[in-house]
Amino acid sequence: MDVSRTLAQFPDLKDRAVLITGGGSGIGAALVEGFAQQGAKVAFIDIAEMESSALAERLSAQAAHPVLFQKADLRDIDAVRSAVNVVAERLGPIRVLVNNAGRDDRHEFDEVTPEYWDDNHATNLRHVFFVSQAVVPSMKAAGGGAIINMSSIAFLLNMPELPAYATAKAAIIGLTRSMAGLLGPDNIRVNCILPGMIATERQMKLWLTEEGIARMVDRQCLKQVLTPESLVGPCLFLASGAAAGMTAQSIIVDGGIF
Numbered sequence: 001m002d003v004s005r006t007l008a009q010f011p012d013l014k015d016r017a018v019l020i021t022g023g024g025s026g027i028g029a030a031l032v033e034g035f036a037q038q039g040a041k042v043a044f045i046d047i048a049e050m051e052s053s054a055l056a057e058r059l060s061a062q063a064a065h066p067v068l069f070q071k072a073d074l075r076d077i078d079a080v081r082s083a084v085n086v087v088a089e090r091l092g093p094i095r096v097l098v099n100n101a102g103r104d105d106r107h108e109f110d111e112v113t114p115e116y117w118d119d120n121h122a123t124n125l126r127h128v129f130f131v132s133q134a135v136v137p138s139m140k141a142a143g144g145g146a147i148i149n150m151s152s153i154a155f156l157l158n159m160p161e162l163p164a165y166a167t168a169k170a171a172i173i174g175l176t177r178s179m180a181g182l183l184g185p186d187n188i189r190v191n192c193i194l195p196g197m198i199a200t201e202r203q204m205k206l207w208l209t210e211e212g213i214a215r216m217v218d219r220q221c222l223k224q225v226l227t228p229e230s231l232v233g234p235c236l237f238l239a240s241g242a243a244a245g246m247t248a249q250s251i252i253v254d255g256g257i258f
């Protein structure tokens with residue numbers, strides 16, 4: 001889908017340095033493309049080298065600014081800090097951060113070990129704090145910024161098969177509100193998006209069946225399958241000056257289940 005055909009342009013995003021985590025595929029890749037089409041200077045962190053390099057190369061050929069891919073495992077906080085430093089050096093002060101990366105791995109309640117729990121939270125929660133911590137000095141120096149965190153409706157659905165993930169996604173809302181309170185005086189807005197069922201490649205490969213999709217669409221007000229592009233407009237809006245009065249909010253993009 002060519003998002004530029006359906007999306008508004010937000011003039012203040014042009015030439016703005018934007019960092020997206022987990023930008024190599026799925027929702028993150030759609031966000032990388034969406035911000036690049038706004039003329040923003042986009043960088044993304046991902047662990048998956050091949051698809052991320054291919055995305056950066058494809059978009060760099062079309063976009064106003066080259067798209068910068070930094071390979072890092074977000075569970076490794078030193079690697080995260082180095083990647084953020086490189087992005088700020090190359091693109092200038094980071095004004096928009098989208099903490100998008102996550103993995104909705106399933107896990108049996110009885111089989112979760114302390115090590116599994118910690119690794120799951122390192123994948124889904126801890127980096128949201130530490131990437132933000134690394135980016136905030138850049139935003140403060142530039143006079144403000146916008147952070148958008150990716151939660152999920154999974155924890156609202158009482159899904160039994162991913163308690164660690166559900167806990168992390170619920171915690172992201174608390175973290176969003178705390179950071180909004182902390183950073184508001186520095187003109188840094190912090191908001192959160194809760195996607196519903198989004199038909200990414202990973203979801204289609206691992207979890208989504210025809211019957212499962214039909215059941216969710218039946219619960220939605222909008223009788224269509226949401227795609228990664230469905231998140232681009234809400235995210236651009238929250239990143240832009242159009243949302244200048246909004247912080248500490250959680251927006252659900254689920255076709256109307258909740």
Ligand SMILES: NC(=O)c1ccc[n+]([C@@H]2O[C@H](COP(=O)([O-])OP(=O)(O)OC[C@H]3O[C@@H](n4cnc5c(N)ncnc54)[C@H](O)[C@@H]3O)[C@@H](O)[C@H]2O)c1
Binds near residue numbers: 022028045101
């Ligand atoms: N797809 C959905 O239905 C859905 C629903 C609700 C919430 N979400 C949330 O949206 C976000 C994006 O999900 P998605 O469906 O696009 O996932 P995805 O798996 O398609 O993409 C996630 C990206 O993050 C990267 N990543 C994962 N772990 C990483 C790590 N340790 N270090 C660096 N990069 C890492 C992956 O390589 C991948 O490119 C996640 O936070 C997810 O929890 C997705």
